[in-house]
Amino acid sequence: MFKDCMKSFQNKVLTWYSKNKRDLPWRKTTDPYKILVSEVMLQQTQVDRVIPFFNQWLKEWPDVKSLAKADTHRLLELWSGLGYNNRALRLRKLCQFLVEKNNGEMPRQKDVLLSLPGIGPYTAGAVMAFAYNKEVAVVDTNIRRVFIHELKLDEDISNDELEKIALEVVPKGKSCIWYNALMDYGALFKTARKTGIESLSKQGKFEGSDRQLRGDIVKRLLQEKSLKRDSIVDDRAERVIKGMVRDGVIVVEKNIVSLP
Numbered sequence: 001m002f003k004d005c006m007k008s009f010q011n012k013v014l015t016w017y018s019k020n021k022r023d024l025p026w027r028k029t030t031d032p033y034k035i036l037v038s039e040v041m042l043q044q045t046q047v048d049r050v051i052p053f054f055n056q057w058l059k060e061w062p063d064v065k066s067l068a069k070a071d072t073h074r075l076l077e078l079w080s081g082l083g084y085n086n087r088a089l090r091l092r093k094l095c096q097f098l099v100e101k102n103n104g105e106m107p108r109q110k111d112v113l114l115s116l117p118g119i120g121p122y123t124a125g126a127v128m129a130f131a132y133n134k135e136v137a138v139v140d141t142n143i144r145r146v147f148i149h150e151l152k153l154d155e156d157i158s159n160d161e162l163e164k165i166a167l168e169v170v171p172k173g174k175s176c177i178w179y180n181a182l183m184d185y186g187a188l189f190k191t192a193r194k195t196g197i198e199s200l201s202k203q204g205k206f207e208g209s210d211r212q213l214r215g216d217i218v219k220r221l222l223q224e225k226s227l228k229r230d231s232i233v234d235d236r237a238e239r240v241i242k243g244m245v246r247d248g249v250i251v252v253e254k255n256i257v258s259l260p
Helices: 002-020 032-042 047-060 064-068 072-079 086-102 110-114 121-132 141-150 159-169 175-189 210-224 237-246
Strands: 226-228 251-253 256-258
Touching: 002 141, 002 159, 002 175, 032 047, 032 086, 032 121, 047 072, 064 086, 072 086, 072 210, 110 121, 121 175, 141 159, 141 175, 210 226, 210 237, 210 256, 237 251
Parallel strands: none
Antiparallel strands: 226 256, 251 256
């Protein structure tokens, strides 16, 4: 059905992108490590918010080997404000794995990327597309919305079906620019408000959330180094503390909470 209009769809999106593309720092590199950092930071975080964190992070840890040796306190300090602090710890763990098993080199095959700790199908596809310009399927919220709107697809279409379509419409040799174009086209032009196409999942409000409490605990620990467990006065404290311990963000010994 969409094959007849595939070329016009590609031209439409790429033409729009040539005039309206965002100037983003991770689009100025094909370093797979830097692409990976940007993708992890961008998970459930707005683009404008990520930019200064991304730039500062790379000044501190410009490559896999430097991040593998990162101090936990400094790691969480530079991540503080992005939310989901365990993402930073998972990134370091991944880099430690790569140093130990692959001389600090990022794999160039999607199946190998998928075998690494903390990397799922979307992130693996994004690294393959943006670092290696490989023709793979990359479907995020914005790309999903663009496909549904422009190709007249059912909103109930499965992610597997969308990935099949993504593979068919990606222009040969232009995977990197194509997916950047699709993302901007969806984020800036074919928005949820304009199209009426809702995201599959919506992030809850930050104010009063577990995410806010987790962030507050980390900020206090960065300043005070340790806290008495009962000083965290909140109805959700026990649940949040247990989750942070499980994620390796904090440790608790004899009612004292501290960073690892």
